[in-house]
Amino acid sequence: MTGPAATRDELSIVDALAQLSFLIHGTLERRASEHDLSIIQTRLLGVLRDRRPSMNELARLLGLDKSSVTGLVDRAERRGLVVRVPSTEDRRTVLVSLTDHGRSLVSQASAQFEADVSTLLDCLPPSDRDAIAGLVSRVLVAHAAARGVDLFATVGTQGSPTWP
Amino acid sequence: MTGPAATRDELSIVDALAQLSFLIHGTLERRASEHDLSIIQTRLLGVLRDRRPSMNELARLLGLDKSSVTGLVDRAERRGLVVRVPSTEDRRTVLVSLTDHGRSLVSQASAQFEADVSTLLDCLPPSDRDAIAGLVSRVLVAHAAARGVDLFATVGTQGSPTWP
DNA sequence: TATTGTTATACTCTATAACTATA
DNA sequence: TATAGTTATAGAGTATAACAATA
Numbered sequence: 001m002t003g004p005a006a007t008r009d010e011l012s013i014v015d016a017l018a019q020l021s022f023l024i025h026g027t028l029e030r031r032a033s034e035h036d037l038s039i040i041q042t043r044l045l046g047v048l049r050d051r052r053p054s055m056n057e058l059a060r061l062l063g064l065d066k067s068s069v070t071g072l073v074d075r076a077e078r079r080g081l082v083v084r085v086p087s088t089e090d091r092r093t094v095l096v097s098l099t100d101h102g103r104s105l106v107s108q109a110s111a112q113f114e115a116d117v118s119t120l121l122d123c124l125p126p127s128d129r130d131a132i133a134g135l136v137s138r139v140l141v142a143h144a145a146a147r148g149v150d151l152f153a154t155v156g157t158q159g160s161p162t163w164p
Numbered sequence: 165m166t167g168p169a170a171t172r173d174e175l176s177i178v179d180a181l182a183q184l185s186f187l188i189h190g191t192l193e194r195r196a197s198e199h200d201l202s203i204i205q206t207r208l209l210g211v212l213r214d215r216r217p218s219m220n221e222l223a224r225l226l227g228l229d230k231s232s233v234t235g236l237v238d239r240a241e242r243r244g245l246v247v248r249v250p251s252t253e254d255r256r257t258v259l260v261s262l263t264d265h266g267r268s269l270v271s272q273a274s275a276q277f278e279a280d281v282s283t284l285l286d287c288l289p290p291s292d293r294d295a296i297a298g299l300v301s302r303v304l305v306a307h308a309a310a311r312g313v314d315l316f317a318t319v320g321t322q323g324s325p326t327w328p
Numbered sequence: 329t330a331t332t333g334t335t336a337t338a339c340t341c342t343a344t345a346a347c348t349a350t351a
Numbered sequence: 352t353a354t355a356g357t358t359a360t361a362g363a364g365t366a367t368a369a370c371a372a373t374a
Contacts, residue, residue, distance in 0.1 A: 011304065013297040014281045017188060020300050023307065024185040040364070055333060068365050070334055075363075092332040092373045117178045123306035124299060132299050133177040135292050136184050140175065142287035143187065204341070219356060232342050234357055239340075256350045256355040 024117060031113045035105050044072055045081060045106035048098040054087065055094050081105065188281060195277045199269050208236055209245060209270035212262040218251065219258050245269060 011019065025039075032042045040062070047053070047061045055073065059066045073096055076082045081102035087093035098106075121129050175183065189203075196206045204226070211217070211225050219237065223230045237260055240246045245266035251257035262270075285293050 010298055010301045013285060013293050014278050016297050016300040016304065017184070017281055018192075018277075019304055020181070021185040021188040023304070024181060025189050028182075038363075056331085064364090065366055066333065067335080067367080071364070090332080090374075094333065113182075114178045117181055120303060120307060121177060123303060128299050129177050131295065133180050134174055135288060135296050136180040137174045139284060139287060140180065140183055140187070143284060202340070220354085228341090229343055230356065231344080231358080235341070254351075254355080258356065 023120070027116045027120075028113050031109055031116060034112075035109050037105065037109060040072065041076060041081075042106065042109055044076060045098060045102050046110070048082060048096065049103065049106060052085075052095050052097045055096065058096055076102070187284070191280045191284075192277050195273055195280060198276075199273050201269065201273060204236065205240060205245075206270065206273055208240060209262060209266050210274070212246065212260065213267070213270060216249075216259050216261045219260065222260055240266070 010016075028042070029039055032039055037045070043062060044058075047058070051057075051061075053061060055066060055069055058073070059069045062069065062072075064072070073082060073084065077084060080099055083097050083099055085095045085097055087095050121132075124132075174180075192206070193203055196203055201209070207226060208222075211222070215221075215225075217225060219230060219233055222237070223233045226233065226236075228236070237246060237248065241248060244263055247261050247263055249259045249261055251259050285296075288296075
């Protein structure tokens, strides 16, 4: 209905992107678990790389209920990956900050994951890789624009990626 | 290290694919939850569309421990989405089969998800969509071949996609 | 009164280990 | 003895509702 069926050696665009997504998601899951991290724990550490948000802001950034974030941060704090710091401005507020250990862990996991994705693309010549990057960027920019977001304004000041 | 940094309006190939993966994964999650399905429940129903596997085979297909599959199938059966059928060949074996309700649910969720991904690509002209499909297919085929799998031999007889 | 965060509770998902029934 | 599946148990992750402390 939505497009041509797959031929002998090419998937439909929908199947191709769906399979690629599962492949990349699984790669991240595997790399994270080598450090005993789940995907959500990795995302938690990821968003803390260039932020020191309150529990409330964290809930919004991760798309979770605040009570879920309490448990998430509890477990990460118990492992020494993050610390809770009382805010000096509002005594109701708790800020969450990465420890050196947490930063080291997320840096390793990210670097390995990026290497995995790079390796996955080794079968393509550089010109084809650039072509994919350009086309996918257009899709992402259009999608972000459709919800009133500038994709490039959301990247942290140090340029850390927005995906983990 | 692994490639050029992102420029003003284009992401690096790794960032682009990682973000796209999270976007597509989130889309599937949202669509599934409209039918009160988790991603793993959707995958369960998906693999049953053209198979009637034993619990053991199901565990292998989903990459889960057999005890996890017991609970998964319990909950799906309680909702009337699947049924357990005793095997006539081996009285230890239990086969799992989709009910009409389960089939209807997974068909709706899949169709909506495919439409979502199609919509996401509306910003590209058909020639660019074909280009992405071709390039991504090459990546997936190369990856499958590297682990000794023929990507196109794994698709079910009715051609249902392998991703859900 | 409104907001921030935690607690209590319940459910899904996952794995390991022990168990039952069958081969 | 080996295999198929379930049960017991433990823990992560999630949400809703009720709560305490602060604004």
